[in-house]
Amino acid sequence: MKILVVSAHPDPASLTNALRDAAVAELRSDTHDVRVTDLYAIGWKCAVDRRDFPALPASERLRVPAASSAAFATGNLTKDVAAAQDDLLWADALILAFPLWWFSMPAILKGWIDRVYACGFAYGVGEHSETRWGDRYGEGTLAGKRAMLIVTAGGWPSHYGPRGINGPIEDLLFPIHHGVLFYPGYDVLPPFVVYRADRMDDATFGTTAAALKRRMRTLFETSPIPFRRQNGGDYAIPSMELRPQAVRADLTGFAAHIAMSDGKDC
Ligand code: FAD
Numbered sequence: 001m002k003i004l005v006v007s008a009h010p011d012p013a014s015l016t017n018a019l020r021d022a023a024v025a026e027l028r029s030d031t032h033d034v035r036v037t038d039l040y041a042i043g044w045k046c047a048v049d050r051r052d053f054p055a056l057p058a059s060e061r062l063r064v065p066a067a068s069s070a071a072f073a074t075g076n077l078t079k080d081v082a083a084a085q086d087d088l089l090w091a092d093a094l095i096l097a098f099p100l101w102w103f104s105m106p107a108i109l110k111g112w113i114d115r116v117y118a119c120g121f122a123y124g125v126g127e128h129s130e131t132r133w134g135d136r137y138g139e140g141t142l143a144g145k146r147a148m149l150i151v152t153a154g155g156w157p158s159h160y161g162p163r164g165i166n167g168p169i170e171d172l173l174f175p176i177h178h179g180v181l182f183y184p185g186y187d188v189l190p191p192f193v194v195y196r197a198d199r200m201d202d203a204t205f206g207t208t209a210a211a212l213k214r215r216m217r218t219l220f221e222t223s224p225i226p227f228r229r230q231n232g233g234d235y236a237i238p239s240m241e242l243r244p245q246a247v248r249a250d251l252t253g254f255a256a257h258i259a260m261s262d263g264k265d266c
Pocket residue numbers: 009011013014015016017018098099100101102103104151152153154155156197198199200201202205
C-alpha cells in the first residue's frame with residue numbers, strides 16, 4: 001500500500017522525528033511504498049495569502065474560498081500545493097506526526113492544511129442543495145483512505161484523562177480527527193499519543209517505538225473511530241443536527257458524533 005507521512009518538527013534530531021523515522025522504517029520493511037514530507041525541511045510556506053492565487057487579478061479582492069475554488073478548477077494552484085494534493089490522492093493512508101503545541105498542531109502543519117485543502121478538493125465538494133449538504137464527513141475526495149496521528153505531548157496521561165485538567169485527549173484531537181480528516185472523507189484511526197515526551201529516556205524510547213511499530217503493522221486492519229457519516233441518516237438537513245432518533249437527547253458535545261457512544265446503534 002502507499003502511505004504519505006507528513007511531519008512538523010523544527011529539529012531533525014527530535015523525538016517526534018525519531019518516532020516518525022521508526023514508523024517509516026517499519027512500514028517500508030513491510031513492503032509499503034512510503035513518501036515523507038518534512039514540512040520544516042522543505043521550508044513549507046505556512047500562511048495563505050495572495051501569492052497562493054497567481055491568476056487572481058490585482059484589482060480583485062482576495063476572497064479565499066472563491067479564489068481557492070477558481071485556482072483549483074482551472075489548474076492554477078501553486079506547484080507546492082498541487083504536488084501535495086497529488087501526494088494525498090496517491091496515498092492509501094496519511095500519517096501526520098507532530099508535537100502537541102498549545103493543545104493543537106504546530107502552525108506549519110495547520111498552514112499545510114489551510115493551503116493544500118483547497119475549495120473543490122477538500123471542501124465545497126459534491127451537491128449542495130436543500131436535500132444534500134455536499135460530500136463531507138465520511139464522504140469526499142479522500143474517502144476510502146485512512147489517516148492517523150502520531151502526537152508527542154509534554155503532559156501526563158492523567159492530565160489528558162476523562163477528568164484531567166487539560167481535557168480528554170479525544171476531545172482535544174476532535175477538531176483534527178473529525179474536522180480535518182473525517183471531513184474530506186478519511187477513515188480516522190485512533191491516535192498514537194506519547195505522553196511525558198520531554199522526559200523520554202532511551203529505554204522508554206525503545207518500548208514506545210516498538211508500540212508504534214505494532215500500530216504500523218496493523219495500519220490497514222485497525223478499526224477507525226466510528227464517526228457518524230453526515231449523509232448516513234443520523235443528521236437532519238439542512239440544520240445538520242443529530243436527529244433525536246439517532247442519539248439520546250441528553251448526549252451532546254463531541255461524543256455524540258461517535259456511533260455507539262450511547263448504545264443506540266448496537
Ligand atoms: P524532543 O525535545 O526532541 O525530545 C524529548 C526527549 O526525548 C529528550 O529528552 C530526548 O533526549 C529524548 N529522546 C529519547 N530518545 C530519543 C530519540 N531516539 N530521539 C530523539 N530524542 C529522544 N505539551 C502538552 O502536553 N500540551 C501542550 O499544549 C503543549 N504545548 C506546547 C507548546 C509549545 C510552543 C512547545 C514548545 C511545547 C509544548 N508542549 C505541550 C510540550 C511538547 O508537546 C513537547 O515538548 C514535545 O511533544 C516533545 O517532543 P519533541 O519531539 O519536541 O521532543
